[in-house]
Amino acid sequence: MENKFKSGFATLIGRPNVGKSTLMNYLIGQKIAITSNKPQTTRNRIQTVYTSEEGQIVFLDTPGIHKARNKLGSYMVKTAERTLTEVDVILWLVEPTTYIGAGERHILEQLSRIKTPVILVINKTDTVKKAEILTFIDVYRKEMEFAEIVPVSALKGDNTDTLISCIMKYLPYGPAFYDEDTITDQPQRQITAELIREKALRCLEEEIPHGIAVTVEKMKSRKNAGKSPIMDIEATIVCERESHKGIIIGKQGSMLKKIGSLARPDIEDMLECRVNLQLWVKVRKDWRDSELYMKNFGYHPKDSE
Numbered sequence: 001m002e003n004k005f006k007s008g009f010a011t012l013i014g015r016p017n018v019g020k021s022t023l024m025n026y027l028i029g030q031k032i033a034i035t036s037n038k039p040q041t042t043r044n045r046i047q048t049v050y051t052s053e054e055g056q057i058v059f060l061d062t063p064g065i066h067k068a069r070n071k072l073g074s075y076m077v078k079t080a081e082r083t084l085t086e087v088d089v090i091l092w093l094v095e096p097t098t099y100i101g102a103g104e105r106h107i108l109e110q111l112s113r114i115k116t117p118v119i120l121v122i123n124k125t126d127t128v129k130k131a132e133i134l135t136f137i138d139v140y141r142k143e144m145e146f147a148e149i150v151p152v153s154a155l156k157g158d159n160t161d162t163l164i165s166c167i168m169k170y171l172p173y174g175p176a177f178y179d180e181d182t183i184t185d186q187p188q189r190q191i192t193a194e195l196i197r198e199k200a201l202r203c204l205e206e207e208i209p210h211g212i213a214v215t216v217e218k219m220k221s222r223k224n225a226g227k228s229p230i231m232d233i234e235a236t237i238v239c240e241r242e243s244h245k246g247i248i249i250g251k252q253g254s255m256l257k258k259i260g261s262l263a264r265p266d267i268e269d270m271l272e273c274r275v276n277l278q279l280w281v282k283v284r285k286d287w288r289d290s291e292l293y294m295k296n297f298g299y300h301p302k303d304s305e
Ligand SMILES: Nc1nc2c(ncn2[C@@H]2O[C@H](COP(=O)(O)OP(=O)(O)OP(=O)(O)O)[C@@H](O)[C@H]2O)c(=O)[nH]1
Pocket: 014, 015, 016, 017, 018, 019, 020, 021, 022, 023, 034, 035, 036, 037, 038, 039, 040, 041, 042, 043, 062, 063, 064, 065, 123, 124, 125, 126, 127, 152, 153, 154, 155, 156
């Protein structure tokens, strides 16, 4: 039995907004990566672990591959592309459409240079008619040879069992990398910052969400809280302009309050205790082009080289 166990790494890549993080969360059964309907939500590589009797898959969720417009963008794209050569199998997620745009062409070119097996995952099948899916498969099949083509809906969980079986096929036999109860390598402090950023992304419009970073300054269990522990958390939302700061704070602090009250229950679920959350807003002009600030906010440019 023991020597039949498989284990290996699978990266999720694709253009922004195709549903990589939603799919990864669904597959591991927990919300670890934040998601939103705005492109470029994920900024770092996020590692999670799926374990079954058959084997262990270590998933790498990555930032969407796009045309970078600043240092943060290049960092994100490099972070994603670097995973291609580090894994046993690549999951390339695409939208359910017959149109292959410049974004997909760029990814096809990257994939043509490597030997790692690629599973094409056509996501969001809940948004199209079943009969149409075959035409998408045909269009992509002409572009390159895929190890497998699997249509799924990350939102509804359709066909995800098939996807897991397909991934297992391409993993080598070997012992698990992590305990079976390990879910992620993300520190709680980082998930806290990300959950706050997710609510900011969801509440704010226009260009503001892209220029936001979140730092957690304090995370401390309150002493003498008795049977029902409380964590005191202080975090800062960093933005790029004074005018953005005003919008993030909102009229009499209403927007900041909204972001905080949406983030708090999620953080409480994750930490499994009550949370007292205090949010601040700070301006750091054009931080997305400053390596120093990026490093401060958890995006280490050297890591992606
Ligand atoms: N209808 C439908 N929507 C989906 C599905 N999967 C993801 N979405 C939605 O697509 C949007 C983007 O999802 P994300 O998981 O954040 O996408 P991503 O690929 O991780 O995006 P980046 O991190 O920006 O690269 C969200 O609004 C999701 O709810 C799906 O199967 N069906």
